[in-house]
Structures are given as C-alpha cells and as structure tokens.
Amino acid sequence: MPSRRPPEPAEVRAALLAVAPWVDGDVDEAPPRPDRAAAVRMSLAALEQVAPGRSVEVRVPPFGAVHCIDGPRHTRGTPPNVVETDPRTWCALALGRLDFDAAVASGAVSASGHRAGQVAAWLPLVSPG
Template sequence: MTGVPPRKRSDPAEVRAAVLAVADWLADEASPAPPRPALAAAVRLTARTLEHLAPGNSVEVRVPPFVAVQCIEGPRHTRGTPPNVVETSPRTWLLLVTGLLTYDAALAAGRVDASGHRAELIAELLPLIPLGPGGRRED
C-alpha cells in the first residue's frame, strides 16, 4: 500500500490573500464573520503551509471542520488518536497564524487543546502570515 502523495505547496500570494480576506474579522470579532468559503480557504491554506514548512508526521494539527494536517519530524503515527495533537477553532487558528494571538496565551485561555510533548513545537513555527495591530500585513 502506498502513502498519500504530498499536497502541492500553496502559493504564498494565495495564502496571504486568503488571510487578508478575513483580516477585518480577526482584528475585530464584532465585525461581520467572513463567508464560510473565505474562512475555509484561509484555514486550509495556512494549515497546509505549516505542513510544508515543517514536514513530518509527529504532530497533528486539527482545525475542525475544515482541516487536519500532520507536521514536524519525529515518530510517525499511523493508527488511532495521535499522541501529539493541537486542536483549535478556525478563528483561533487564524489568530495564531497571523500573530494576533500567541500560542501560550491561547493555551492558557483554553482556546487550544494540546496533547503530547511535541505539540508545543507548533509555537516555534508561528506566526506564518504576520499581521500588525488592526489586522494589516506587517512589512
């Protein structure tokens, strides 16, 4: 049995555009929620970017209902619940990947469920698409 072929790497401009499409909502929760397809695109593209930046199978990142990816080198997991899991909501995930929320703050506030000693390695990879205060891209 062969493994799943690797996904095509996301275009960085496409990832950035998807994140910017939901940036107002990230900066201000009182703003109207983005359309589901826009939210799904931002979540999936950023999670898959993480998957490519840190290839491996030792940590599973779950952002239900949109995506689950495996990343970070280490022991491969093949059956049942992985020992190293990071799970969060779509909004929290996007806050993390933009740097508008730190991993430690999200964990302390109960906005991230993390299990396993390797799960914390995700924090070292964030943010992926830094946004400044107010949800705008920092250059």
C-alpha cells in the first residue's frame, strides 16, 4: 500500500477555513460532507505529521483516526490513550477556536489515558489570522 503524502500547511489551512463559518456558528447548516471530511482528514494527517508516534489514538468519527505522540506503542485491542470527538469540535480545536482542556471539561472531547492530554500541546494546527 503506498504511503500517503503529508498535506501541505496551506492545504490544511484551506480545508479548515472552508468549514470555519460552521465551526464558528455563523451558519446553521453543516458544510457538504466532502468538505467536512477533507477538513478532518487533512488536520488529522497534519497532527500525525507534527506529533509522530503511536501512543495516543485520536478519533473523529466518521471521518478518521490517527496515532500520534511519541511514547509506548499500542498494538492490540483498545488503546489506553484515546482522544475522541465529533468533526465540528475537532475542527474548532484545529483552528484554535476552542481550548482542549475546556472541551474535555465540557464533555465535547473524551480523553482517556494519562497521555491523551498531550494532544493539547499540538493544537491549534493552523496559525491564527
């Protein structure tokens, strides 16, 4: 299976900005599914690129999941360090519109395991502006 090309920062930014009005609540209707999928998948790939490793699994159903953060590798069963959220919340985190700890505290993000919170160090994935 060929390896996938890591997304360019400009591609990640463009994909996330395409869904930003929805993330910010400026529009009620969700963007088309392909736009939401692209924003989630590209931003997850960017996270995987900037925080390489296999100790934390980040899940954004139904669009994707990646392993990241250096540390002990998990190979079977349910991983001990998991971050899971919905696409809108993930895009808000990736854009810097939402703080990771606040999202966990509100229940918008499920973070289990002692390494899961390390994902916060890599967010946002795009620079503001």
